[in-house]
Amino acid sequence: MSYRWLEDFDGSVVFGSVTPERLESIAAQHDLTLVAAGKSDLCNLFERDATRSPYAAPQRNLTMVIATGRMSVEGCPFLPVKFEFLGTDGEIFFVPYLHKDAGPSWNVVIEAKPGSRMDRFGGVKSGEEALAIAKNVVNELFPWSGAWLRGMQLADPLGWLTGRIAPTVRKPVATLPSGRIVAALGDTAIAFDPIAAQGANTGVKQARGLVEAIASRGDAPYDAAFLTRTFDAFWYEHARWACAFNNLFLEPISAPAKELLIAQTGSQAIADAFFANFNDPRRYTRAFLEMREARKLIREKTGRSWVYSAVTGRARVGAGRG
Numbered sequence: 675m676s677y678r679w680l681e682d683f684d685g686s687v688v689f690g691s692v693t694p695e696r697l698e699s700i701a702a703q704h705d706l707t708l709v710a711a712g713k714s715d716l717c718n719l720f721e722r723d724a725t726r727s728p729y730a731a732p733q734r735n736l737t738m739v740i741a742t743g744r745m746s747v748e749g750c751p752f753l754p755v756k757f758e759f760l761g762t763d764g765e766i767f768f769v770p771y772l773h774k775d776a777g778p779s780w781n782v783v784i785e786a787k788p789g790s791r792m793d794r795f796g797g798v799k800s801g802e803e804a805l806a807i808a809k810n811v812v813n814e815l816f817p818w819s820g821a822w823l824r825g826m827q828l829a830d831p832l833g834w835l836t837g838r839i840a841p842t843v844r845k846p847v848a849t850l851p852s853g854r855i856v857a858a859l860g861d862t863a864i865a866f867d868p869i870a871a872q873g874a875n876t877g878v879k880q881a882r883g884l885v886e887a888i889a890s891r892g893d894a895p896y897d898a899a900f901l902t903r904t905f906d907a908f909w910y911e912h913a914r915w916a917c918a919f920n921n922l923f924l925e926p927i928s929a930p931a932k933e934l935l936i937a938q939t940g941s942q943a944i945a946d947a948f949f950a951n952f953n954d955p956r957r958y959t960r961a962f963l964e965m966r967e968a969r970k971l972i973r974e975k976t977g978r979s980w981v982y983s984a985v986t987g988r989a990r991v992g993a994g995r996g
Contacts, residue, residue, distance in 0.1 A: 692716065694850070701854040706888075706896040709848070710859040710877075713839065717865070720844035720858045726909070726917070732838035733924040734764060734867055737784040737795040739805045740771060740833030743826035745778045758816045761926060763790040765869060766812065776829035782808055785869050791815060801834035841867050841921060843913075846905035847898045857901045859884070864913060870920040871952060876913055883908045912956060919955035922962055930968035934961060943975035 680687055692700070697716065701707040709716055747756050756768040764786040771781040782805075786792035792811055798804045805828050813820040828834070842865045846858050860877035887904040894900055922931065938944035951958045961967040972978075 694719065697856065698850050698852055698854065701850060701856055702852070707854075707856040708859045708884075709856050709862050712861045713865055717844065717858075717862045719848040719850070719856070720846070720862065721848070723843045723845050726843035726914075727841065728921065729841050729924075732840045732867070733787075734785040734869065735788055735793050735795065735836070735838055736868070737786070737798070737804055737808070737836045738834060739782045739801055739808060740773055740776075740779055740829040741782055741805055741826040742773075742776050742779045742829045744822065745770070745780075748822070756819075758812075758819065760792070760815055763787055763792040763815060765923070766792075766808070766816070773829045773833070779829045780826065782826075783868060784808060784811070785867070795836050798834075798836060801828045801831055804834050804836070839865055839867050841865060841917070841924070843909075843917065845902075847901045849898075855898050855901070857905075863905065864917065866917070866920050867924060869923040872916040872920040872955070875953070876916045879912055880905075880908050883911075915955040915959045918963065919951060919959045922959075928962060930965045931962040933965070933968050934971065937972045937976065941972075941976045944972065947971065947975055 690696075692711070694716065697707070697709070697719075709719070711717055745753060747754055753770050755770070758766050764784070766785070767781075767783040769781040769783065771779050773779045784792065784795065786795065792815065794807050794811065795804060798807065805826065809820075809823055809826075812823050844858055844863055844865075846863060847855050848858070849855050859880060861873055863880060864873075864876060866873040866876070884904060887900075887907075891900065922928065927935075934944060934948065938948060947958055951962075958971060961971040
């Protein structure tokens with residue numbers, strides 16, 4: 675899709691590395707310069723916003739491997755995103771992926787809590803080694819998925835990585851040595867831990883909001899006030915909820931979230947609401963943070979009291995029918 679957009683773009687696309695010096699040259703030639711540099715050194719041009727960034731350090735040690743294997747999950751009539759959570763150690767996700775050469779495959783993402791039993795990938799030297807360690811982790815910590823993962827093979831010798839991300843919200847405007855300003859976009863503006871998949875989702879929505887602000891600005895200049903005002907509007911409308919929802923997964927489960935997950939064992943409607951929140955975290959994030967909102971959502975989705983859902987949900991979990 676990105677390739678198609680580049681082909682459709684009625685303008686000039688220049689490929690090359692961008693240094694701070696090169697960014698000065700770009701800013702001098704344009705009315706508005708957006709920096710969407712992922713997590714590169716250019717991000718350091720933008721000051722960390724301490725009031726919106728609750729973490730000073732990474733919360734997970736990350737590993738990703740692209741692997742081929744059985745493209746089905748037992749008991750599921752469709753191809754899902756499969757994930758396993760273990761509060762003491764971390765999380766592992768299996769995301770369906772279409773590799774350009776290997777075809778249908780899995781993007782395996784390991785989110786290990788530092789120092790936990792899952793945290794074994796720090797010295798890996800190859801994708802094969804990373805996948806082998808992942809199989810051992812699953813066999814030990816999630817044995818019900820061990821056989822399913824056992825037959826997976828590395829899809830691409832380069833299809834793996836390790837790293838750490840400190841969830842960070844940055845100030846939306848940076849001033850270059852020349853005095854020219856540039857604006858942050860996507861991961862440069864908000865760096866998410868990938869645990870709840872809010873990075874690209876939020877970046878696209880930020881871009882849409884920026885385009886709308888540009889189209890409606892009239893003759894207003896692209897100054898720091900305009901860019902800050904535009905980002906703040908996006909923050910209060912969407913991004914603060916995306917950050918709150920994403921960060922929920924990095925913390926011990928909250929009491930409201932526990933009630934919702936227990937209630938959803940007997941309610942497809944609550945399960946659907948939970949997954950809908952990944953797409954639009956404005957909808958139900960408060961229910962994961964506030965018990966009154968959680969109980970209200972349970973009533974709305976089940977037509978029953980939260981007490982009934984709590985009792986029956988716990989009974990289902992206890993009986994192994996969750």
